[in-house]
Amino acid sequence: MKLFQCSKCGNTVVFENNLCVSCGHYLAYSSYYNQMVSLEPNRSEWAIPSLNGETYKYCANNLHGICNWLIPIDNNSEFCLACSLNRTIPDLSYQKNQEHWKQIEFAKHRLVYQLLRLKLPIVNKGEDPETGLCFDFLSPKNKNNLKTGHAHGVITILISEADAVTREKVKEKMEERYRTMLGHFRHEVGHYYWDILIRTDENVLSGFREIFGNDMVPYDGALQNYYLNGPRQDWQNFHISKYASSHPWEDWAETWSHYLHLMDTLETAYNFGLKTTPNLQGTHRLGFNADFDPYYENDFPTILKTGIALFYSLNSMNRSMGKDDAYPFIISEPVKTKLTFIHNLLFQRKSF
Known part of the structure; x- marks a missing residue:
């Protein structure tokens, strides 16, 4: 940022x-x-x-x-613009809900900031019921099957996700390497933009299927199989996360969220003027110079090379403080191809 x-x-x-x-x-x-x-x-x-x-x-x-x-x-x-996208907010008569809503809004405002930087369309569902976007921030107490998710432009976020202890418990239960409020927003809005950018464009949809796979595979069955049997054994070779292996739609949403992670982190590094010259012997690839605004950089290999070195540096700093890795993921060659697809798709439609 x-x-x-x-x-x-x-x-x-x-x-x-x-x-x-x-x-x-x-x-x-x-x-x-x-x-x-x-x-x-x-x-x-x-x-x-x-x-x-x-x-x-x-x-x-x-x-x-x-x-x-x-x-x-x-x-x-x-x-x-950011607050106008809210369709449902928590019951503010409860103090805890007020605290949780604050954390939710901070993450959502950062999301909207980034969508604007990417020059993506942000249309209120109240103005356009068919293709608009809105958010419901809900409690699961009265609806047992309520989950964080996306459906037809409605992004539902459980307010319990704003509680750090609850979120950590779910992260451990689901064996996830990363779980944050901002990560939820980026993932779910990825589903929304799949509908906007890909679903109705045959050429783009064809390119998507070549890289991410056949989205016509029954979604509910694929998720049921994932939760019953887990991910494919070699998921690390093809996907950014275990969950990404469940269905091409989830692969897209997970990869999309990581693209947003990458771009936001690089913009921050650019504004701080970060660069490194590691004290290492021989040839290495850990040095970087974040001397460019990623939102104006068309060459994705430059973004990716700089970002990977930056993530390694952040992880090393976190470990020095006894913290978990800031970015605990490995970007395989197939994932690089998927990230490149997203970058090219967005830059082809941007005009500066």
């Missing part, structure tokens, strides 16, 4: 901050201009010269402490 500063005092701030602790000014994010701006406290609207001099207000969810995004004062909606 981009590095942000308070435009009043220059203090470094993070994406979710709504107050600069250095100078006391409010902070707000413009998704249209991709800028963080400082605002005079104790006001409800602001004319902002750096945002074309237009007048803005906070998204209504700023009152809940879960959003710092701006909207034009004359916007028909009270909500920003």
Whole structure:
């Protein structure tokens, strides 16, 4: 992600901050201009010269402490682009739900930031019931079969996933190497964009099937077989995760989420000016220079080479702190081909 500063005092701030602790000014994010701006406290609207001099207000969810995004004062909606995608939110009369919703929204806002950087269409399901997108944040207490997932543009996220202890228990039970709230969003939105980018385009669908396999294989049966018998023995040679081996749709969604992991991490490295010259003897491939914005880099081998070295460095740093690997995955040659397919698909439709 981009590095942000308070435009009043220059203090470094993070994406979710709504107050600069250095100078006391409010902070707000413009998704249209991709800028963080400082605002005079104790006001409800602001004319902002750096945002074309237009007048803005906070998204209504700023009152809940879960959003710092701006909207034009004359916007028909009270909500920003990210919050307008919500169809169902948790019952806020419960304190725990408020805390969980905050974590969910922080992850979702980062997702929407990235979708904008990728220039992907973001259409509210309320405006377009057929092809739009919306989110339901639900509790499984009253519905035993309720699961995190996607169906026809509706992404359901169980609010229990925002609890770190619960998430770790599920991760252990499912024998997963990685499980985060942001990871859930990236995976599920991958299913949505499969419908948008692939399902209705015969040429793209044909290319997808050549690389990911036959999506016409019955989905429910494939998942049942996966949960009963586990993944194929050599799944590491062809897939980014065990679950990716269950069906081509899940292979796509898992690979898509890893593409987003890669791009976001590289953008962060680029903004920090990261590069390494490892103290190693002989020829090696661990050195990297993240001197490019990945969202403007057409050459995927450059992205992949830099990203793999970066992930190795992050894993090594984590191990120095006694933590698990930040990126505990091996990117095989078939997975590289799948990631390349996603990158080329997105860059072919982008226009700068």
